[in-house]
Amino acid sequence: MKILYPLAAVIILFIAVSCNSKSNDKKEEKKIQKAEVPELKISIDSIDIALFYQTYPKLVKFQGDVSSLYKKKNDTQLWLDNKGVVEFGSTLFNKYKNLGDEGLKTNFPYNEKINPIFERLGDNKLSQVDTDLMITNLYFYYAEKVYGGVDEKTTTSLEWLLPRKKLNYQVFSDSIFKHATINDDNKSKMFSQYYKLREALKQYRSIEKKGGWKTIEVGDDFKSFKVGDSATAIAQIRERLAITGELKENNKSAVCDSILISAMKDYQMHHGNTPKNTIVKEHIDELNLPVSDRIKTIIVNMERCRWIDPGLEKGKEYIEVNIPEFKLYLIRDHEITFVSEVVVGKAMTKTVIFSGMMNNIVFSPYWNVPQSIINKEIKPGMAKNKNYLAEKHLEWNNGAVRQVPGVNNSLGLVKFLFPNSNNIYLHDTPAKSLFERENRAFSHGCVRVAKPRELAIELLKSDPKWTPQRIDKAMHAGKESWYTLKKKVPVYIGYFTAWVDRKGRLNFYKDVYQRDESLLKLLTEE
Template sequence: MFISPTRSGIVRFMAGFFALFVSLSLAAPVEAEMTAFRQAVASSAARDKDIAAFYQSREYKPFWTAANAGARRRALIEALSDAPEHGLPARRYDVEGLLARLDAARTPKARGIVEVEMSRVFVQYARDVQTGVLVPGRVVSDIKREVPYRERLSYLENFARSHPRGFFRALPPDSNEYTRLMKEKKKLESLLGAGGWGAQVPAGALKPADTGAAVVALRNRLIAMGFLRRTTTQSYDAAIQKAVQQFQLAHGLEADGVAGASTMAEINKDAGERLQSVLVAMERERWMNMPRGERHILVNLTDFTARVMDNDTLTFETRSVVGATASDRRSPEFSDVMEFMVINPTWNVPRSIAVKEYLPMFQRNPNAAGHLRLVDSRGRTVSRSAVNFGAYTARTFPFNIKQPPGQRNALGLVKFMFPNKYNIYLHDTPAKNLFSREVRAFSHGCIRLQEPFDFAYTLLSRQTDDPEGFFRAKLNTGVETVVPLEQPVPVHLIYRTAFTKAKGHMQYRRDIYGRDAQIWSALSEAGVALRAVQG
């Protein structure tokens, strides 16, 4: 962690830098100097095909170091100086070093080298602030997200045609979520500068009617966090109980007002750890810097919810169950488009489940799991008595396993399909008891919905005047029925341990798969630092 410096050092560098270019503008370079400059640019840019193409298109003339390029230079230096405001690795751009090299560039060759260096830093910053510092799949293999990268050359070309400051302002995500995350980041940085939330609560658990020093510490921490109005109470009274409930709601905990072990663990997390979550969330938001869809479905794996959003307003929300924490069951992160739902679905058991779970079961008892059918490659049902299961391995097992539609079907009575190579979809489930759990990570990777019928009605409401009647009529046939969505809906499976609401407290969730810890480690290694800003 470091204390954020003032910008006076940057300003002094800039003053000397701009004075240099004033002097350069007073002495027109001779042709020999221009030739040396162009040669230096061509040579320095040769290692980067995009930057080389940009300078080749402009005959290696100066873009940043021309006398009339002051607005570009100022906009770039200002943007680089503000990189930490976006949670970016300031050392990657080394603005003070860049200014020092500019100040020392007294020859055409030196100016040409610095000219290209400015373009390299510009392209790096532009991509980082627009679509992220990290390549997500290289950090966490289960993040399958396709980041909407822009062509590197396009940054230079578009900047050349744009108002410099306006160009930089348009680079970061313009979502309300990103704006609110930045606000929370600044709040936490100031809080760190002032010492955080104070002393931790020295107790493993507390409950209503408790008294003593630990309750006072709990009281003080809840006040500092903004969940409790200032009070001098020394007992766990109704006000503290209500504040604990509000804290629990903001942290995805059972809101019973009792500060049990899991609640106390979250209360005692420090502001620096929360700031890490916010910085990771900002990076994740940059990975999704693209239109989400006027109507879209948002599944936050850490929050165990599925939401239908219309114009960024919540239309419908239901609890969900996500993939278990075992490495081969975790739900991946990606975006796709929901195209249809299947009412009264057949469960086509995935190959991995068939050979890892059911084949060993059948080898022990051929009649086990009698609700499942064996189907050969021609689609014919095969009698269990005709199969020697012991003759097959996971590699050679030749059958598909299916479960017909019905109340006991593992997919329940409806599934929602956004066809993808990960075989992930949203669906009903007969295992309703799991939705009452605080942590709901139990599936093989697919997303189970607590209220799938209401979810279906919401989706169908745009294509029929009676969505419930339409759905029930199909359901009552008992026959598998595919219902296309007339307007396909984007689906985003995300993973946010820090996220915002338009109103109310900042939301934090537990890092159930450990992904955000990996991302923070990578960001930290890249140079992203926690800042304590002193007012």
């Protein structure tokens, strides 16, 4: 036994060494096999690209950007490797299939070609070259739809003259090389309102999936509900307000109480209405608008957000006017420092959606009457009344007509100029009662400000010489005087019928110029 034991040990050691040697041999063999599989390299040159667009002409607008992209990659594929489509490609396709989350339709021009690449692999009849090119075009399609929106020519035809955001395809191209995420996690690619509306869309789609809300039924003779009234419709109003969050708790009572009225006031305030202590027919009609209509409004305004450069919000000081809201905001250091109600142009003389740089404040201004108003209003007035000019505080001035400074001047006691071809500006008005109305579309196109004195004070805060007392004196001097701002202030006049405020509340406003439907039609027909 003593002689055999070392022998056995030797045999065991031999077997162990032998096995280890075989294991190492297998590892080496695998390394050799792995090394023998070359990296996939598909040549995609300008001829391939040209032939692709001959076959798929609906994508030809991307040809220039796609060609540049492949040149950077030395004319080789972007999305394919030995295992198939790279993970980033699958991520892109999943984002595309969920375009509904962005308020868009999945209407890539060649859905029947792109879907099999990811969903029915055996049905993909495209060559490797065309497969790679198709995915690249899907990428540019996605970037254009989500981050750019409809083209500038179309938005101009929709009378949207605010500066358009320039879509930087270079950024998206770099993302492909890095296989970076196409999620905008830091929310930097878009105007911030876009992300807020996207969350609102998610909320309202959830409401829709749960059945939306029921119609509140009141009789034809319905006038109003007030505290103490009892009706089946009151319980229905409670249920409706609970769904969208104005009412925190639904006790299902059919008796109108102060809690319901308070919730209804909250609703009114966020739907462009003046809060009241009663619930009237107009409020019921508003509550009964189906959730599908609200979703459409959110989608339309998400599209408008795509057109706005997110850099706008980085300005140190600027003024924004939202036409359907009838409100003006002065933003300074990213905070709202001043708010005023405004009157905007009526339907026949719409206030233009555009921007300008405010450079002058004019105190005790003359009003130089536009020729159109002279022809339509003043000349007929003069024909009927020889004292028309004097009664309206008007005078001839070098063949034109102007209104003298004073409390009766149509521009009020101060105006704020930002030169533009539309001859639109902000100004005071003697017609103060109009600011008390819910619909404030009454002007000839300019924007009348309810609190012009306060706006002047805010804008001149940086100039210690212009105290509130001096501003008051200049406004009532009866003699026109100009002040040039030391730093021009951007003014943006926009049009949003859905807007999430800084407290996170979703607001809806009436489509005063009937612009939503034409844009919605454009989005859904593509």
